[in-house]
Amino acid sequence: MSAKRAPAKVVYLYQVDPQTRIAAIRKGIPASMVGELSSTMGMSKELLLGSLGLSRATISRKEKDGMALSKDESERVLGLAALIGKVQTMVEESGDPTGFDAAHWLADWLSKPLPALGGATPASYMDTFEGQKLVAELLSMMQSGAYA
Numbered sequence: 001m002s003a004k005r006a007p008a009k010v011v012y013l014y015q016v017d018p019q020t021r022i023a024a025i026r027k028g029i030p031a032s033m034v035g036e037l038s039s040t041m042g043m044s045k046e047l048l049l050g051s052l053g054l055s056r057a058t059i060s061r062k063e064k065d066g067m068a069l070s071k072d073e074s075e076r077v078l079g080l081a082a083l084i085g086k087v088q089t090m091v092e093e094s095g096d097p098t099g100f101d102a103a104h105w106l107a108d109w110l111s112k113p114l115p116a117l118g119g120a121t122p123a124s125y126m127d128t129f130e131g132q133k134l135v136a137e138l139l140s141m142m143q144s145g146a147y148a
Contacts, residue, residue: 015085015089024074025074025078026071027068027074028068028070028071028073028074029068029078030067031059031062031063031066031067031069033069033077033081034049034054034063034069034077035063037080037081040084041103041104041107042103042104042107043107047111047123051080051110051123051124051126051127052077052126053076053126053127054077059073075129076126076127076128076132079126079129080126080132082136083106083132083135083136083139084103084106085102086136086139086140087105087139088100088102090139090140093143094143109122110122110126110135111123116138117134117138122135122138
């Protein structure tokens with residue numbers, strides 16, 4: 001059985017240097033990436049948009065018209081995509097990635113209340129940069145064994 005991996009585009013977003021991610025945010029990523037991310041994660045688009053604090057009508061219009069997301073929207077979507085890459089990298093560094101699907105694992109983990117967040121779900125923190133940073137730190141703590 002071969003290892004399940006997050007799509008290269010998603011992992012790539014985590015592995016590139018910050019200047020490249022910043023340039024992508026400033027340019028605006030294609031609105032179609034929201035649907036791709038939803039599909040990759042096995043998460044309903046409605047739930048994904050809600051956790052990112054994005055308007056369904058706005059994103060649907062931009063997807064239909066082939067438009068790019070705004071800087072703010074792009075930053076939130078790229079931040080979530082980067083978390084998938086982070087999880088994939090963590091598993092590759094710490095264990096056997098055979099059969100592991102980072103995108104689906106993250107979607108499941110994001111939906112579970114965590115004591116470290118006062119019982120809130122990590123998904124409820126995805127709508128801000130600081131919230132995404134906090135969630136990334138929790139993932140790093142899990143890898144190091146500081147938090148389980």
